[in-house]
Amino acid sequence: MKNTETSLHVRGLSQFIDDRHTPEGTLHAAIFDAPVACGKIIKLDCEAAKSSPGVVEVILAKDIPGENQVGNIIADEVLLAENEIEFMGQPIAIVVANSAREARTALSKIKIEINEKTPVTDPREAAAKGHFICPPRTFSLGNTNEAWAKCDIIVEGIAESGGHEHLYLEMQGALATPKENGKMEIISSTQGPTSVQKTVARILNIPMHKIEVDVLRLGGGFGGKEDQATIWACLAALSAQICEKPVKLILRRHEDMRMTGKRHPYSSDFKIGLSKDLKILAYEAQYYQNAGASADLSTAILERTLFHATNSYFIPNMQATAFSCRTNLPPNTAFRGFGGPQGMFVIESAIAKAAEKLGVDPIQIQKANLLDEDDSFPYGQIVKNGRAKATWGDMEKRYELESRRKQIDKFNAENRMVKKGLAVMPICFGISFTATFLNQANALVHVYMDGSAGISTGAVEMGQGVNMKMRQVVASIFSIDVGRIHTETTNTSRTANTSPTAASAGADLNGHATRIACENILARLRESAANILDKPDAANITIQNETVFYDGQATELSWQDLVGQTYLKRISLSAHAHYATPEIYFDKETEKGEPFAYHTFGAAIVETTVDCLRGTYHIDKVDVSHDFGKSMNKLVDLGQAEGGIVQGLGWMTLEEIIYDKKGKLQTGTLSTYKVPDIYFAPDEINVHFMENPFPNAAIFNSKAIGEPPLMYGIGGYFAILDAIKAFRPEVEKKYVAPMTNERALMLMY
Ligand code: MTE
Ligand code: QUE
Ligand code: MOS
Numbered sequence: 001m002k003n004t005e006t007s008l009h010v011r012g013l014s015q016f017i018d019d020r021h022t023p024e025g026t027l028h029a030a031i032f033d034a035p036v037a038c039g040k041i042i043k044l045d046c047e048a049a050k051s052s053p054g055v056v057e058v059i060l061a062k063d064i065p066g067e068n069q070v071g072n073i074i075a076d077e078v079l080l081a082e083n084e085i086e087f088m089g090q091p092i093a094i095v096v097a098n099s100a101r102e103a104r105t106a107l108s109k110i111k112i113e114i115n116e117k118t119p120v121t122d123p124r125e126a127a128a129k130g131h132f133i134c135p136p137r138t139f140s141l142g143n144t145n146e147a148w149a150k151c152d153i154i155v156e157g158i159a160e161s162g163g164h165e166h167l168y169l170e171m172q173g174a175l176a177t178p179k180e181n182g183k184m185e186i187i188s189s190t191q192g193p194t195s196v197q198k199t200v201a202r203i204l205n206i207p208m209h210k211i212e213v214d215v216l217r218l219g220g221g222f223g224g225k226e227d228q229a230t231i232w233a234c235l236a237a238l239s240a241q242i243c244e245k246p247v248k249l250i251l252r253r254h255e256d257m258r259m260t261g262k263r264h265p266y267s268s269d270f271k272i273g274l275s276k277d278l279k280i281l282a283y284e285a286q287y288y289q290n291a292g293a294s295a296d297l298s299t300a301i302l303e304r305t306l307f308h309a310t311n312s313y314f315i316p317n318m319q320a321t322a323f324s325c326r327t328n329l330p331p332n333t334a335f336r337g338f339g340g341p342q343g344m345f346v347i348e349s350a351i352a353k354a355a356e357k358l359g360v361d362p363i364q365i366q367k368a369n370l371l372d373e374d375d376s377f378p379y380g381q382i383v384k385n386g387r388a389k390a391t392w393g394d395m396e397k398r399y400e401l402e403s404r405r406k407q408i409d410k411f412n413a414e415n416r417m418v419k420k421g422l423a424v425m426p427i428c429f430g431i432s433f434t435a436t437f438l439n440q441a442n443a444l445v446h447v448y449m450d451g452s453a454g455i456s457t458g459a460v461e462m463g464q465g466v467n468m469k470m471r472q473v474v475a476s477i478f479s480i481d482v483g484r485i486h487t488e489t490t491n492t493s494r495t496a497n498t499s500p501t502a503a504s505a506g507a508d509l510n511g512h513a514t515r516i517a518c519e520n521i522l523a524r525l526r527e528s529a530a531n532i533l534d535k536p537d538a539a540n541i542t543i544q545n546e547t548v549f550y551d552g553q554a555t556e557l558s559w560q561d562l563v564g565q566t567y568l569k570r571i572s573l574s575a576h577a578h579y580a581t582p583e584i585y586f587d588k589e590t591e592k593g594e595p596f597a598y599h600t601f602g603a604a605i606v607e608t609t610v611d612c613l614r615g616t617y618h619i620d621k622v623d624v625s626h627d628f629g630k631s632m633n634k635l636v637d638l639g640q641a642e643g644g645i646v647q648g649l650g651w652m653t654l655e656e657i658i659y660d661k662k663g664k665l666q667t668g669t670l671s672t673y674k675v676p677d678i679y680f681a682p683d684e685i686n687v688h689f690m691e692n693p694f695p696n697a698a699i700f701n702s703k704a705i706g707e708p709p710l711m712y713g714i715g716g717y718f719a720i721l722d723a724i725k726a727f728r729p730e731v732e733k734k735y736v737a738p739m740t741n742e743r744a745l746m747l748m749y
Helices: 006-010 100-107 123-128 144-150 193-204 229-243 253-259 298-307 340-358 362-368 388-398 401-414 466-478 506-533 559-568 634-652 708-727 741-748
Strands: 027-033 039-045 055-059 091-097 111-116 137-141 153-161 173-178 184-188 211-215 247-250 266-274 280-292 317-326 418-431 440-447 453-457 485-487 541-544 547-550 553-558 574-580 585-587 592-594 598-611 616-629 684-691 734-736
Touching (some): 027 229, 055 100, 091 229, 123 266, 123 317, 137 298, 144 317, 298 317, 298 340, 388 401, 388 598, 388 684, 418 708, 440 466, 440 506, 506 541, 506 553, 506 559, 553 559, 616 741
Parallel strands (some): 027 247, 453 485
Antiparallel strands (some): 055 091, 153 266, 418 598, 440 574, 598 616
């Protein structure tokens, strides 16, 4: 079924913040940000900026009426720097002017004197200095110390994965409008409207009920607007409060790239031990997460790295420790996969290195260690209805893995300067926020007297199609046409205390809440129908394709008439419902529990061709067998799978974020930061929708799809490495992503 919003997007009719109507007299803000990464502010002179044409106000930390604090999990992040500068790009002052151009012109007139200090940009250096965001966390299973003695081979190594720019099409921004009686209305490009509401309340020192946050849709979020949209909403709201006028703040691309955090780079140590028959007996890893200057979501991301430390494999003895290291970079944040991809890259590197030592294909090791039913994850959850082997088996057969391998080996034997490479990437991703309290959602459903319906949930539409899925839930429960259903904006006055739309759980959590609300209304409608039809038993009433049935027989009564008549009988056609994922829990003391409602599984083959003279490469093909449960919208889910794969391939290959020693972003433009385009995208992506017959906690058994496919992209790195090995067998001792063209070339020469 087509996502009905797509036709708005392709015709340019969907509205983003900058497209929305701005009230008369709206002012525009621009941000003065730190020109160095570490130091103390000695003097700040804003006089020239204040008298610059069109400037209305210059706002500093001292002007904040509430607390100068935006930290969410840990209160360690100021909105505006007052004394200490912690990263280059840190907001220091807001210039509010009649136009965005005038505001930006004034920025250059602000003079700042700084006592500069040497920044720390490397996580291992930060760790050596004891600069941590939180105490380290360790997950373990079995006993690695005892297991090493039983291993036939042991390899150790280092794996490093880089940052990742979200590059949402719509930049960070907000429009704040002061309303009657101290109320503040904020239109924000955020994945977490409640976080914005809560943090603005803290900044302005007013209760949450005075703040209404409204989100129509985002031009992409990818995690980058889960926590980090809040800052810009706070800056706009603070400006609006002080100027008593609506204020719009929208970053430009280079500002956004410079000032906002990205996926966390990780530097990790691993040690892996196997038996001769390729069973992994023991695995140890230490992760050094580059958190940037403040916590943001780093602690939760660190935790997810540990949850996915062993990917789809059962490893009886494992111990993994993760350090969140404070550096002088913009605070890094959520990005599709939320630390999972970083953890998976390390185990895949360990397997690749072990394979090299054993002289086998990594695929053999991967296959020999897949999770089986009733295996235990390191965090205590037991594999139930696991699909690691099922998806692998389907992938192997459907895409003829063995003969593909042979064809590639043959090609490589016949070609000297062009080599092909192949890798398999299995994935296992836990669905649920690992912070159990976040696994709840609300929905408000109104059926209007004409038979149409409106739904409000906490779900934020960011291109992932969640609104379409919510409409399908309503259409399915009522058995009416989706065209009758409208998804309203995500608004904190209609849906309160919402979790961010994240962790791929948006459709599940809000879908279940919507389902329950609809079931409540449906129960009333069935009573009403029995009454109208003069039938004894409401239990025998059903609605099918907008017609009321009794005892399986169609009646004269239509959906629309039923709704109209129910209204006349003064029966409520609205419902609010709450959903909380049942049974999940996690104990941080023991690091054990059952944190996930379920897991999704899959396996992908990635095939590439490398030009061994130039170091350039092309991703030829990605073939996937993915466990969808029972997809409720195959077009939407296919789009999520394809988009995630290409985004993951980009992270592993082209996209390289470089900060210099002074903490300055060297790749802060689209000419220096290369992202996948249509030429880079694989020639072919085949996604097989594997159905999973077992019931699960997903909405209508349609498993979460937002994040998991990104991790197939990791196969891109290892496919290129495979090709390089065909050219130069004795390659790298260190696994460093992204595998840029330069790095590929350096590996070969
Ligand atoms: N798809 C698009 N088009 N745009 C996005 O910003 N974000 C991803 C994923 N897919 C994103 C996307 C991320 S990080 C998450 S967590 C999920 O969508 C969130 O939506 P869901 O919970 O409804 O899957
Ligand atoms: C996945 C996620 C999130 C997560 C855990 C996941 C996430 C998120 C949080 C979180 C944790 C603790 C808090 C908080 C948020 O945890 O997005 O405010 O106090 O925000 O496994 O995506
Ligand atoms: Mo997605 S990283 O959980 O917003």
